[in-house]
Amino acid sequence: MKLLTLLLAVLPVLGGPDARLQVRLSDDSGRLRYAIAYDGKTLVSPSLLGLQTNEADYTRLEVVSAETEDVRDTYVLDRIKASHIDHAAVRAVLHCQNPDGRALDIEWHLTANDAAFRYLLPRDTETGSVRVLREATAFRFPEGATGFLTPQSHAMIGWKRSKPSYEEFYTLDAPLATPSQYGHGYTFPCLFRIGSDGWVLVSETGVDSRYCASHLSDWDAAEGYGIAFPLPEENNGNGTVEPAFALPGATPWRTLTVGADLAPIVETTIAFDVVEPRYESSRGYRYGKSSWSWIVWQDDSMNKADQLAFIDLAAQMQWPYILIDAGWDKEFGRAGMEELVRYARSKGVDVFLWYSSSGWWNDIVQSPTDIMCDPLVRKPEMRWLERIGVKGIKVDFFGGDKQETMRLYEAILSDADDHGLMCIFHGATLPRGWERMYPNYVGSEAVLASENLVFGQVHCDLESQNAALHPFLRNTVGSMEFGGVFLNRYLHRLNGAPDAKGRVRGTVRRTTDAAELAVAVLYQNPIQHFAITPNNLSDAPAAAIGFLREVPTTWDETRLLDGYPGRNIVLARRHGATWYVAAVNASEEQPLTVDVRAIERRLGGTALVYSTGKDGLQTGAAAKKPLSLPKDDGAVIVLR
Ligand code: CA
Numbered sequence: 100m101k102l103l104t105l106l107l108a109v110l111p112v113l114g115g116p117d118a119r120l121q122v123r124l125s126d127d128s129g130r131l132r133y134a135i136a137y138d139g140k141t142l143v144s145p146s147l148l149g150l151q152t153n154e155a156d157y158t159r160l161e162v163v164s165a166e167t168e169d170v171r172d173t174y175v176l177d178r179i180k181a182s183h184i185d186h187a188a189v190r191a192v193l194h195c196q197n198p199d200g201r202a203l204d205i206e207w208h209l210t211a212n213d214a215a216f217r218y219l220l221p222r223d224t225e226t227g228s229v230r231v232l233r234e235a236t237a238f239r240f241p242e243g244a245t246g247f248l249t250p251q252s253h254a255m256i257g258w259k260r261s262k263p264s265y266e267e268f269y270t271l272d273a274p275l276a277t278p279s280q281y282g283h284g285y286t287f288p289c290l291f292r293i294g295s296d297g298w299v300l301v302s303e304t305g306v307d308s309r310y311c312a313s314h315l316s317d318w319d320a321a322e323g324y325g326i327a328f329p330l331p332e333e334n335n336g337n338g339t340v341e342p343a344f345a346l347p348g349a350t351p352w353r354t355l356t357v358g359a360d361l362a363p364i365v366e367t368t369i370a371f372d373v374v375e376p377r378y379e380s381s382r383g384y385r386y387g388k389s390s391w392s393w394i395v396w397q398d399d400s401m402n403k404a405d406q407l408a409f410i411d412l413a414a415q416m417q418w419p420y421i422l423i424d425a426g427w428d429k430e431f432g433r434a435g436m437e438e439l440v441r442y443a444r445s446k447g448v449d450v451f452l453w454y455s456s457s458g459w460w461n462d463i464v465q466s467p468t469d470i471m472c473d474p475l476v477r478k479p480e481m482r483w484l485e486r487i488g489v490k491g492i493k494v495d496f497f498g499g500d501k502q503e504t505m506r507l508y509e510a511i512l513s514d515a516d517d518h519g520l521m522c523i524f525h526g527a528t529l530p531r532g533w534e535r536m537y538p539n540y541v542g543s544e545a546v547l548a549s550e551n552l553v554f555g556q557v558h559c560d561l562e563s564q565n566a567a568l569h570p571f572l573r574n575t576v577g578s579m580e581f582g583g584v585f586l587n588r589y590l591h592r593l594n595g596a597p598d599a600k601g602r603v604r605g606t607v608r609r610t611t612d613a614a615e616l617a618v619a620v621l622y623q624n625p626i627q628h629f630a631i632t633p634n635n636l637s638d639a640p641a642a643a644i645g646f647l648r649e650v651p652t653t654w655d656e657t658r659l660l661d662g663y664p665g666r667n668i669v670l671a672r673r674h675g676a677t678w679y680v681a682a683v684n685a686s687e688e689q690p691l692t693v694d695v696r697a698i699e700r701r702l703g704g705t706a707l708v709y710s711t712g713k714d715g716l717q718t719g720a721a722a723k724k725p726l727s728l729p730k731d732d733g734a735v736i737v738l739r
Contacts, residue, residue, distance in 0.1 A: 111165050115209040116187035120357060122207065122214050124162065124193070130235075131160040131195065135214055137357045140296040141241055146323055148205060149235035150218055150350070154226050157203045157218070158235045160195040167191040172210065172372040178386065178534045178541060178578065178625040180657035180672070184368050186210060192219075208352070208373050212363035215354040215373050217305070222346035230343040231310075236353055238301055238315065239323030240291050245272045247290040247572060247664050250280040251314045254332035254499060259462040261496045263333065264526045265545035269568060271665045275318045284316040284327050287529055288576045290364065290664060298363075300356040302576045304370040304532035307377060308509040310342040310351050312500035312528050326353070333499030334460045342502045351531065361571060365659040365670070370576045371535040377509070380538035382519045385490075386625035386652050389413065389420035389451065394549055394582055394630045396592045401426040406439060412633045414446040417648055422451040422493060422628050425465035437487045444488055451491040451523065451626075452484065456507065460498035471511055481518040491521035491541070491626070500528050512537040523580050523626065530577035542580035542624040546573050549582040549630055553590045556606045563610055563685035563731045564665050570621050571664040581622045584615050584629040584647065586639040594634060610683075612643050612716040613709050614733030619650045620672055620681035627652045640716040646709060646735065650679065660698065667691040667728075671702060676739070678702045682726075683733040691728040695721035695736055704738030 110124040123134045125145055135143035149158040173185045191207040204219040220229060248270055252263040265286050270277065272292065279285055288302035301324075306312050316325040328340050352374075356367040390413040392400035400406070406423060413421045421443055431439060440450050455463045457472035470476050471494050484492070494511060498504050508524065515522050516539040524530075525544040533540040546569065551558040573579055589595040591605025598604055608615075619627065629647060636644060651674040660680065662668035669682045669691070680698055684691035695706050699721055706721040711732050726734055 110162055113191045113207055113209060115211055116189055117211050120209060120212060120214065129159045131162065135355060135357055137297055138359060142293045142297050142299050142357050143355060144239040144241055146237040146239045147235045151232045152229040153232060154229050155197060155201045157197050159198055160203065162193050162195050164194045165191060176371060176535055177653060179371060180623055180654055181368060182655040184372065210369065210372065212358050213354060213356050213367055213369035215352045215369055217352045218350045220346055220348055226346065228343060228345045230341045232341055234326040236326045237322045237324060240275060241293055243294045244275055245292050246275055247271050248285040251283040251286050253281050254330045255335060261461040261463060261526055263499055265529055266547050279317050282317065283330060284314050286314050288572055289315055290572050297357060297359045298361055300364045302354045302370065304352045304354055305374045306351045306505060306531040307536060308506040309344045309348065310505065311502040312505060312531065329500040333501055334503060337460065338501040338503035340501065361662065362659045365570055365575055366657055367575060370532050374532035374535050376538065377536045378513060380516050382516060384521055384539060385419060386541065387420060388418040388652060389422050389626060389628045390418060391422035391424060391628045393424035394553065395587060395590055395632050398426065401430045408633050410443045410446055410448050413448045415636060419449055420451055420626065421448050424453045427452060428467040440487050440489060449490040451493055452489050453493045453495065456494050456497045461496055463496045472507065474510065477514055481514055481520060484520060485518035491523065493523040493525060496526040497524065497528065512540055515539055525580065534578060541626045542578035544580050546579055546581060553606060559606045559609050563614060563683050566618055566621055566683040567662060567668045567685045568665045570668055570670055574623055578624045579622055580624050582628045582630060583618045583622060584631065586612060586615060586631050586635040586643055609731045611711045611732045612640060613711045613735065614683050614731060616643060616646050616709055616735045617681035617683050617733035619647065620679045620735060621668065621670055621683065623654065625653050642709065642716055642718045669693055678704060678738040680736040682728060684728040684730055687730045692725045693728065693734055694725040698736055699738065702738050707737045709735040
């Protein structure tokens with residue numbers, strides 16, 4: 100560890116391991132600011148640091164001394180975009196004090212393209228705990244920057260008053276002064292284009308039971324974006340807005356990923372680099388693909404015949420799981436459920452079961468309710484789940500971002516691990532480092548997911564745009580439980596056949612089959628609930644079914660080859676020695692050119708190409724001529 104002896108006439112410049120990234124600290128009349136430059140270009144303008152607790156005001160800070168240390172981020176994680184992380188980093192601690200002499204440290208973690216920081220509060224008086232009233236932390240960007248942003252919703256609106264649930268539309272490349280839709284700022288992660296100088300992704304990680312989840316405020320002309328806490332109305336008004344923790348203690352990490360281009364944004368692992376497992380597991384968890392009836396066949400499919408059909412679908416696809424969604428308790432009862440799980444397991448298929456998180460912070464009637472929120476009921480329920488052989492739970496409709504809800508996520512995860520249960524969260528907040536923090540955590544929705552494609556045509560019309568967007572944003576900071584890959588043309592049980600009144604029902608898919616297959620690679624989640632239905636075994640192209648049998652759900656490496664958020668993407672993910680390259684185009688004006696021969700040369704191996712021919716999905720070897728993908732088309736290139 101280097102101790103920088105500082106009678107700090109000049110504040111330190113902190114450099115990343117290759118020194119292309121630099122954090123410059125400055126003293127602005129007693130207020131501490133940081134700025135970030137990459138290759139000498141300013142990507143983050145001088146922005147405030149500090150926070151205020153109920154015990155002390157740390158919004159005016161002086162740096163007393165600083166230490167830096169070269170470290171390595173080295174770990175194995177089996178559920179994210181890469182499996183073996185090993186890269187250089189610099190850890191720096193700024194020892195600060197406020198005008199009253201109260202101490203606070205700011206810890207920085209710098210990698211080649213990431214700058215993360217958090218506040219460390221000592222126990223320097225009798226006081227053993229604090230409440231954080233507000234953070235002064237800000238994010239300012241140079242003139243002309245634009246944002247790729249999704250708004251934080253009002254609380255207690257939407258379906259059965261279940262928002263906020265991170266299910267909002269994005270605005271792309273918009274000026275920063277544009278007011279947010281609800282006036283509450285933006286959910287993480289937030290992406291900024293700094294003209295032609297580079298890109299910045301802002302997020303947070305390491306949020307657990309000891310803090311609330313935060314978001315960015317609306318843009319302020321003077322100070323930029325601030326850190327905003329949850330709204331008082333969340334959780335039906337129950338629970339505090341201000342987080343509290345014991346001393347010594349720390350805030351979550353604020354993370355900035357920067358680069359001259361978009362590859363560092365898509366490939367970053369900072370959300371996982373700076374967090375630690377919250378508990379060890381004695382269990383081994385197995386990931387893979389899953390069928391689920393609810394997504395296309397909806398509530399009416401909660402009956403024995405349909406559930407058996409989807410168990411058989413999973414078995415025929417050689418998938419390890421089925422997700423049995425809402426209403427199973429009323430339809431089957433406990434005994435019926437035991438029987439269904441026994442049948443599934445006899446077919447080599449394991450079961451995920453759906454729960455509502457509660458009924459007391461929204462108006463949800465989908466059942467079962469009021470189990471997962473209450474430890475006295477939750478624990479015996481989980482003992483029963485383990486006894487009958489259930490392997491995971493999908494818990495839906497959480498109450499918001501307050502610390503009280505973070506405690507609930509952690510309590511459910513911890514109890515579930517005792518019983519070998521994996522956890523998926525829907526109607527939920529963004530995961531913030533949870534894949535590394537919680538060994539049985541396997542994914543969250545926190546996006547306008549596949550159900551919306553069934554609910555509204557506008558979502559089908561935007562499907563390719565979202566496929567070209569989420570790998571740069573929502574999915575780059577955490578697993579995204581999207582539930583996609585449709586092979587029905589009409590997203591309805593009848594798939595285009597007229598109903599009794601002669602009407603054709605369901606929204607209409609705009610994407611090609613090749614683009615749907617690309618989504619299986621573009622969207623990362625270790626458990627994938629794919630949206631195919633039993634009829635697809637006979638009415639979808641055999642090559643599509645074959646691909647969905649073999650495509651992995653876990654990855655050893657991820658690389659962005661080409662793309663622009665919301666416009667197009669070419670993304671490569673490696674599983675073992677095989678690369679899966681997925682491309683989707685969402686641009687009407689510009690076809691996406693994919694030179695398969697060049698990709699072969701770059702990544703190695705021989706290509707098998709899934710693309711769209713005259714008669715629909717086709718497979719073949721790399722052609723001399725590059726692929727030219729029109730809007731809503733895609734391709735997958737498998738390199739062996
Ligand atoms: Ca949802």
